[in-house]
Amino acid sequence: MVNVYYDQDADLSVISDKTIGIIGYGSQGHAHALNLKDNGQNVVVGLYPESRSRATAQEAGLEVADVPEVAQRADIIMMVIPDHIQGSVYREQIAPNIRPGSAFMVAHGFSIHYREIVPPDNVDVMMCAPKAPGHRMRELFQQGIGVPSLLAVHQDATGNAKQIGLAYCKGVGSTGAGVLETTIKDETESDLFGEQSILCGGVTALVNAAFETLVEAGYPQEIAYFECLHELKMIVDLMYQGGHNYMHFSVSDTAEYGSLSRRNRIIDEHVRENMRAILREIQDGTFAREWISENDEGRPRFNPMRESAQNAPIENIGKQLRSMMPWLDPR
Numbered sequence: 001m002v003n004v005y006y007d008q009d010a011d012l013s014v015i016s017d018k019t020i021g022i023i024g025y026g027s028q029g030h031a032h033a034l035n036l037k038d039n040g041q042n043v044v045v046g047l048y049p050e051s052r053s054r055a056t057a058q059e060a061g062l063e064v065a066d067v068p069e070v071a072q073r074a075d076i077i078m079m080v081i082p083d084h085i086q087g088s089v090y091r092e093q094i095a096p097n098i099r100p101g102s103a104f105m106v107a108h109g110f111s112i113h114y115r116e117i118v119p120p121d122n123v124d125v126m127m128c129a130p131k132a133p134g135h136r137m138r139e140l141f142q143q144g145i146g147v148p149s150l151l152a153v154h155q156d157a158t159g160n161a162k163q164i165g166l167a168y169c170k171g172v173g174s175t176g177a178g179v180l181e182t183t184i185k186d187e188t189e190s191d192l193f194g195e196q197s198i199l200c201g202g203v204t205a206l207v208n209a210a211f212e213t214l215v216e217a218g219y220p221q222e223i224a225y226f227e228c229l230h231e232l233k234m235i236v237d238l239m240y241q242g243g244h245n246y247m248h249f250s251v252s253d254t255a256e257y258g259s260l261s262r263r264n265r266i267i268d269e270h271v272r273e274n275m276r277a278i279l280r281e282i283q284d285g286t287f288a289r290e291w292i293s294e295n296d297e298g299r300p301r302f303n304p305m306r307e308s309a310q311n312a313p314i315e316n317i318g319k320q321l322r323s324m325m326p327w328l329d330p331r
Contacts, residue, residue, distance in 0.1 A: 003181040010170035021074030024081035025053040027134030046070030071097035084295040087116030109184035114288040125155035126165040146173035221317040
C-alpha cells in the first residue's frame, strides 16, 4: 500500500516565504501557477522572450521573467514544459543559475528518470504529478475540490524535501483530494505504459480496428462510428464511477455476456506479449531515446504518423456527426 497524504499532513507555511518559479505556461503550467497564486504563494513564471504565453500570464496577474532569471531567483523551480525540450532548457538556462539549497521539481518524471536532467547534489529534487490535465486541475481547484497528485522525493539535500513537496501539492490543491507517495521510476514507467498500451495508443487502435472491421463488412460509416466510438464515453464513465462490475451491472445481460465470453479473444496472449514488450522498451530506456532522437531529427516519422491519424476515415465521419450534436461542444 502507498502512503496517502491530505490537508492536515501538509503545511503551506513551509513555502510561504519562498519564491516559486514555474517554467512554462501551458496546460499544466497555467494551473500550477494560478492555483499557487490563489493560495497566497509568491509565483513567477519563466518563459522565453518571444513566448506568446507571456501576455496571457501577465493578464492573469502573474509576474513573468526570462528562464535564467527565474532560475536565479526561485527557491523552488517547477519544470512544466514538454518532456523533449526539458533537457536542453535545463542544461542551457537553469543549471548555470540554480542555487544550492533550492528545490527542483517536475510534474512528470521523464527527464529525471532518463537523466536528461541531472540536478546537482546540493538541491532537493521532487515530483508533484497531478492526475488530470491542467484545465481540469484548474477547474476543480476553483470548485474547492482539487485533483489527486503523486509525490516523489528523488533527492533530499536539505532534509526538508518531503515537507516542501507536500506543501507544494497543497498549494496546487491536491491534498484535499489526496497525495499518493511514489517514486520517479514508478510514476514515469507506469505513466508511459498507460498512455501507450491503453489510454492513448491502445484505445484508439482498438476503436479504429473495430470501426474498420464494420465498414469493410459493408456497414455504414455512421453506424460504425456510433457503435465503436461515440458510445465509448458512456462505458468509460460507468467504469470511472464504479469499476468494471458497475459497468456490467448497468448494461444489458446480452452486453455483459458478450463482454465476458469474447473479451479474451480480442485481448489475447499475443496482445499481452506486445504489452510486455512495450513495457520493456519503457523500462530499458529504448522509448525515451527514440523520442528524444525523433525530436532532434525534426520529427521525420512523428509528423507523417500524426497527419495520417488526423485524416483517418473515422475522423472525417466523426466531424460530420459531431456537427449534428452541438451539445457536445465539438472540438
